Structure formats: C-alpha cells, structure tokens
Amino acid sequence: MSTAIPLDVPAAIDHLMNFLSVEGVTGHEADIAAAVSSALKKVGVPESAIRFDDANKRIPLPTETGNLIVDLPGTRPGPRLLFSTHLDTVPLCAGAKPKREGDRIVSEGKTALGGDARTGVALLVVVAETLIKHKLPHPPITLLFTVREESGLHGARELDPKELNGPVMCINVDGQNAAELIIGAVGQENWEVEITGRASHAGVAPEKGISATLVGAIALAEAQQAGWFGKVVKPEGRGTSNVGIFGGKDGKPAGDATNVVTDYAFIKGEARSPEASFAKAIAKGYEEAFAKAKVAVTDHEGDTADVKYNHVTSYPPFKLEENSPVVKRAIKALGILGIEPKILFSNGGLDANWLDKHGIPTITIGAGQAEIHTIKEYVNLVEYEKGCRLGILMATMDV
Numbered sequence: 001m002s003t004a005i006p007l008d009v010p011a012a013i014d015h016l017m018n019f020l021s022v023e024g025v026t027g028h029e030a031d032i033a034a035a036v037s038s039a040l041k042k043v044g045v046p047e048s049a050i051r052f053d054d055a056n057k058r059i060p061l062p063t064e065t066g067n068l069i070v071d072l073p074g075t076r077p078g079p080r081l082l083f084s085t086h087l088d089t090v091p092l093c094a095g096a097k098p099k100r101e102g103d104r105i106v107s108e109g110k111t112a113l114g115g116d117a118r119t120g121v122a123l124l125v126v127v128a129e130t131l132i133k134h135k136l137p138h139p140p141i142t143l144l145f146t147v148r149e150e151s152g153l154h155g156a157r158e159l160d161p162k163e164l165n166g167p168v169m170c171i172n173v174d175g176q177n178a179a180e181l182i183i184g185a186v187g188q189e190n191w192e193v194e195i196t197g198r199a200s201h202a203g204v205a206p207e208k209g210i211s212a213t214l215v216g217a218i219a220l221a222e223a224q225q226a227g228w229f230g231k232v233v234k235p236e237g238r239g240t241s242n243v244g245i246f247g248g249k250d251g252k253p254a255g256d257a258t259n260v261v262t263d264y265a266f267i268k269g270e271a272r273s274p275e276a277s278f279a280k281a282i283a284k285g286y287e288e289a290f291a292k293a294k295v296a297v298t299d300h301e302g303d304t305a306d307v308k309y310n311h312v313t314s315y316p317p318f319k320l321e322e323n324s325p326v327v328k329r330a331i332k333a334l335g336i337l338g339i340e341p342k343i344l345f346s347n348g349g350l351d352a353n354w355l356d357k358h359g360i361p362t363i364t365i366g367a368g369q370a371e372i373h374t375i376k377e378y379v380n381l382v383e384y385e386k387g388c389r390l391g392i393l394m395a396t397m398d399v
C-alpha cells in the first residue's frame with residue numbers, strides 16, 4: 001500500500017540536501033528559516049501563510065528569529081494537526097558540506113552533518129509539497145519549525161500555544177528510525193552551587209583558611225554515598241544525575257596556586273527523572289550533601305564557607321498513553337507501511353516535552369538521522385524515505 005503514497009523521492013532528497021547545506025547552528029536560524037520559507041513558497045504555500053512568532057524575545061540567549069509557523073488550510077474538515085521539528089543544529093555542524101554516498105548522506109570534512117533535525121525540516125516541506133501537488137484531502141495543518149532546540153529547548157518552551165490555532169495533536173520529527181515512536185521523555189533539573197571559603201597561606205597558616213575545594217569534594221562524596229550520583233534508584237523513584245563542571249569564576253579553575261587555600265569553587269550539575277518530583281528530589285539530595293559538607297570544613301575559629309545552592313527546572317517530563325489518539329494514529333500509519341512499531345521513552349529532553357506541557361499531545365517520529373552530534377553523523381536515506389511516507393500518511397489519514 002505504501003506505493004499508493006505519491007512521494008517524489010528524488011525531490012524529497014533534493015530538499016534535504018539543500019537544507020543540510022545551509023548553516024544554522026543554535027541561535028543562528030535566520031538563514032535556514034529563509035531557505036525553508038523560500039522552499040515552501042516554491043511548492044505553492046502562499047507567503048501570507050508563513051510567519052514568525054516572537055519567542056526569541058523571551059529566550060534568555062541571543063536568537064536571530066522566532067519560531068517559524070506555517071498554516072495549511074484544510075481541504076477537508078477535521079481537527080487541526082501540528083507537525084513540528086527544529087531548525088537549529090549543534091555547533092559541531094558549522095560549515096557542514098553534505099555529500100551523497102549510496103543510500104547515505106554524509107558530511108565532507110570534519111564536522112557533524114545536521115541531519116538532526118534537517119531530516120525533520122525537509123520532511124515537513126515534503127509533506128506540504130505532496131499535499132499541495134497531489135491535492136490530497138487533509139484537515140487543517142500547522143507546521144512549526146522551532147529555534148534553539150539544541151541549546152535547551154528554548155523555542156518550544158517560549159512558544160505561545162495560541163499561535164498554533166488549536167491543534168489536537170502533534171507529530172514532532174526529530175528521531176532516527178521510522179519504526180521508533182517516542183511517546184515520553186524524562187524531565188531535567190539543573191543545579192549549581194557557589195562555595196565561598198577563605199584564602200590563607202597554605203604553608204604558613206592553613207588553619208586560617210576555609211577550603212572551597214574541600215567543601216565541594218566532601219559534598220560530592222557525600223552525595224554519592226547517599227545514592228544521588230549517576231544512576232539513582234530509590235524506593236521513591238529513579239533517575240540519573242551528573243556533576244558537569246567543577247571550577248572557579250568565569251571558566252577559570254577553582255584556585256590558581258598550590259600555596260593558597262582555595263577561596264572559591266563553582267559546581268554545576270543536572271538531575272533527570274521520568275517524575276518531575278523525583279528530579280527535584282535528586283537536586284535536594286545534592287543540596288543536603290552541600291549543607292553537610294559546609295559544616296564539616298571550618299577554620300581554626302569554627303567559621304564555615306558560604307554555600308549558595310540553586311536548582312531550576314530545565315524541562316518537564318511527559319508520557320503519552322499508548323492508546324492516546326496521536327499514538328494510535330502513528331501505529332496505524334506504520335501498519336499501513338508494513339512497519340512494526342517500537343515504542344520508546346527518551347532519556348533526553350525533546351521539543352515534545354514542552355509541546356506536551358503546552359497541552360498538545362506530541363509523538364516524536366524518526367526520519368533517518370544517525371550518529372547525531374558527532375563527526376560520524378549521517379542520514380540514512382532508506383529511513384528518511386520511510387519517515388516521509390509516514391508523515392504524509394499521518395497528515396492525510398482519516399482516523
């Protein structure tokens with residue numbers, strides 16, 4: 001039955017090659033947004049249907065444009081569908097030159113490729129092109145191309161869902177294989193701590209100093225002892241945590257001489273869990289460890305370091321029911337394509353985390369990205385073609 005889907009495979013690959021050749025690392029999405037707008041106009045989307053929101057004004061990092069939003073009026077009645085993906089690539093993709101090698105697209109040279117998520121960008125354009133060219137009956141559709149996904153899901157987070165005109169479900173394209181349906185993902189809590197001790201000559205009067213490095217070291221050992229480091233499995237929940245940065249001010253080391261008691265240390269980490277409350281519990285576990293370590297390190301008069309600990313939610317977790325309409329739609333479409341679905345839960349955040357939080361049940365499908373965020377990145381064109389067919393089917397099927 002898959003042959004019944006009128007997919008122009010060479011044209012779909014041309015779109016992908018074109019988008020892969022446009023640089024657009026996170027925060028610098030203006031050029032790729034322009035390339036997408038121009039491709040959409042060429043396939044018959046009126047200019048008036050293409051717009052940007054003002055999410056970039058709320059993103060706390062410099063960002064060239066807002067999210068790109070496109071309305072495709074329905075050619076039959078039905079609840080509105082949203083298709084989403086992200087425009088930006090990781091910085092390792094800067095200067096990427098795509099090259100076809102058999103049924104793969106690889107990058108020439110020493111950069112990543114950017115199939116994450118240009119496969120999604122191309123797929124959304126292919127869906128629009130196919131619907132228009134073949135006059136396929138479809139309900140109203142909104143296309144959403146987000147910015148700054150790779151640097152913290154910012155575009156999706158700062159999106160005002162009212163901009164989308166009320167979609168009932170979303171198909172987010174940011175995965176590897178077409179068979180893999182991502183129906184949930186962990187949430188993440190970021191934590192950081194500033195430890196201010198007191199400097200003193202380490203040879204002459206070490207007892208007058210308060211070592212910030214020692215407070216940090218004891219705290220991390222304490223957190224590990226209490227079961228909060230790495231893979232966390234407790235009766236109350238499960239998750240992961242990591243200590244990413246242990247240093248000083250402005251990227252300098254904590255301390256800069258062996259003969260001075262370190263007066264300042266900065267430590268930054270994360271905690272993830274399928275339960276928002278447990279990700280917070282892990283962050284609290286670290287907070288308690290730092291409080292214990294603080295009192296364990298004193299100078300000769302009993303003074304302790306100043307410890308400032310903070311944690312903030314980076315993104316919330318979500319999980320769709322397996323019998324929810326968007327999951328059923330994806331499974332049915334895969335069935336038509338003769339593909340056995342694989343239901344996955346992601347240990348990393350996706351735009352889907354925020355779209356779901358905005359009230360739009362969101363499934364994430366794959367379209368051939370592989371070995372992402374590495375210089376070995378490539379696009380699997382067999383999976384890309386399957387993903388395009390899956391997207392067209394999900395846009396047009398009746399269920």
Ligand SMILES: [Zn+2]
Nearest residue numbers: 086116117174
């Ligand atoms: Zn991605």
